[in-house]
Amino acid sequence: MSDPTPDGLQAALREIKDPASGRDIVAAGLVEGLQVRGGLVHVSLLTDRAHADAMEPVRAEVERRLAREPGVKNVAAVLTAHRPGPTRQQQLPPPAHEHGHAHAPRPALLPEVRAVIAVASGKGGVGKSTVAVNLAVALAQQGRRVGLLDADIYGPSLPRLLGLSRQPQVRNERMLPLPAWGLQAMSIGFLVEDETPMIWRGPMVMSALEQMMGQVEWGPLDIMVVDMPPGTGDAQLTMAQRVSLAGAVIVSTPQDIALADARRGVRMFERTRVPVLGLVENMSYFCCPNCGHRAEIFGHGGAKQEASRLGVDFLGEVPLLLDIRTASDAGTPIVAAAPQSPAAQAFGAIAARVRDRLEAGASANAAAFPKIVVS
Ligand SMILES: Nc1ncnc2c1ncn2[C@@H]1O[C@H](COP(=O)(O)OP(=O)(O)OP(=O)(O)O)[C@@H](O)[C@H]1O
Ligand SMILES: [Mg+2]
Numbered sequence: 001m002s003d004p005t006p007d008g009l010q011a012a013l014r015e016i017k018d019p020a021s022g023r024d025i026v027a028a029g030l031v032e033g034l035q036v037r038g039g040l041v042h043v044s045l046l047t048d049r050a051h052a053d054a055m056e057p058v059r060a061e062v063e064r065r066l067a068r069e070p071g072v073k074n075v076a077a078v079l080t081a082h083r084p085g086p087t088r089q090q091q092l093p094p095p096a097h098e099h100g101h102a103h104a105p106r107p108a109l110l111p112e113v114r115a116v117i118a119v120a121s122g123k124g125g126v127g128k129s130t131v132a133v134n135l136a137v138a139l140a141q142q143g144r145r146v147g148l149l150d151a152d153i154y155g156p157s158l159p160r161l162l163g164l165s166r167q168p169q170v171r172n173e174r175m176l177p178l179p180a181w182g183l184q185a186m187s188i189g190f191l192v193e194d195e196t197p198m199i200w201r202g203p204m205v206m207s208a209l210e211q212m213m214g215q216v217e218w219g220p221l222d223i224m225v226v227d228m229p230p231g232t233g234d235a236q237l238t239m240a241q242r243v244s245l246a247g248a249v250i251v252s253t254p255q256d257i258a259l260a261d262a263r264r265g266v267r268m269f270e271r272t273r274v275p276v277l278g279l280v281e282n283m284s285y286f287c288c289p290n291c292g293h294r295a296e297i298f299g300h301g302g303a304k305q306e307a308s309r310l311g312v313d314f315l316g317e318v319p320l321l322l323d324i325r326t327a328s329d330a331g332t333p334i335v336a337a338a339p340q341s342p343a344a345q346a347f348g349a350i351a352a353r354v355r356d357r358l359e360a361g362a363s364a365n366a367a368a369f370p371k372i373v374v375s
Helices: 005-012 049-067 130-142 157-161 202-214 232-242 256-271 302-310 321-330 342-363
Strands: 031-037 039-044 074-080 111-120 146-150 177-178 183-184 221-227 245-252 277-286 316-319
Touching: 005 031, 005 049, 031 049, 039 049, 039 202, 049 074, 074 202, 111 130, 111 256, 111 342, 130 146, 130 157, 130 183, 130 221, 130 245, 130 321, 130 342, 146 157, 146 202, 157 183, 157 321, 177 232, 202 342, 245 256, 245 302, 245 342, 256 277, 256 302, 277 302, 277 342, 302 316, 316 321, 316 342
Parallel strands: 039 074, 111 221, 111 245, 146 183, 146 221, 245 277, 277 316
Antiparallel strands: 031 039, 177 183
């Protein structure tokens, strides 16, 4: 069945009243965004924190009303507010009894996840996805309940890196994440054909990302690792605004140019008040598979120096290894495929440090910001 038209959906929305003004919600200007794709409808309703409680029944009504329209498979209506992103105080979700109180700032999405961490970089191709996957698998091996979300809508990596090509199942209109290597994963790549060109506009990126958080049955998780796309675009904005991020892991190669980009990544998170958990130096040095000789192709130790200059922690270094690449291409993350290998040990140590930082952050006084010094 073809997609319902935005006009038809708008007409349905006009039947719903804004309790504050008495006008219909379209006329009252509350419908900020409406997107339709493959029968999935996403609506953003403008509100502010003070009125969020009053708007909740309207939001629910929007979902019920649009679900009745022909061609609509699923509806997600979200309340959006134009205000600064979440603060560090929201790092852990409030206890269950606080949910539903508009005055208690709370993460709008992923309420059952104790800590959401973004794996990011200022530039592409430095190994974010490789680090995100192996970090997530290592955290799962260390006994944590882990989710892995591919926030790269244009170029999703998880299907290849995890060796997954099947479609997620749907239960009660929510998608079930795919289990792999001890964790739960979701990627837009599980939902669309491999070679489909994806031309996404900004709002579509937000909508797709929000659906992968809000309409997926993640269940309670200790840690959600988010593999971020390169750069500082819509996905970064969505994550900063819609999720309470516990921290960011910045990946860099040792080259100066990549480090300049890492600095940009650090600043971006600092601006959105997300604590930087630390820097990982990837492709840190090359180990010759034949003779074991260690060659520092891109220089070495740059990220460590840069971390101390920026006042953020250094989380560890990962060697440039053929095995890491071949394991990734085979869909078997090296941490799972060869847990005793030096590469797996390196990821394991990084995972342990990330855990320590998160646990220290969670128990620290919420007022105590981590020291981030950006020159
Ligand atoms: N430590 C490593 N040793 C060997 N190969 C690596 C290592 N890290 C990453 N690679 C390889 O480098 C390529 C790029 O890595 P990856 O896809 O993880 O980068 P990315 O930063 O996520 O890229 P993008 O910005 O496109 O999302 C991949 O082929 C990957 O297998
Ligand atoms: Mg990537």
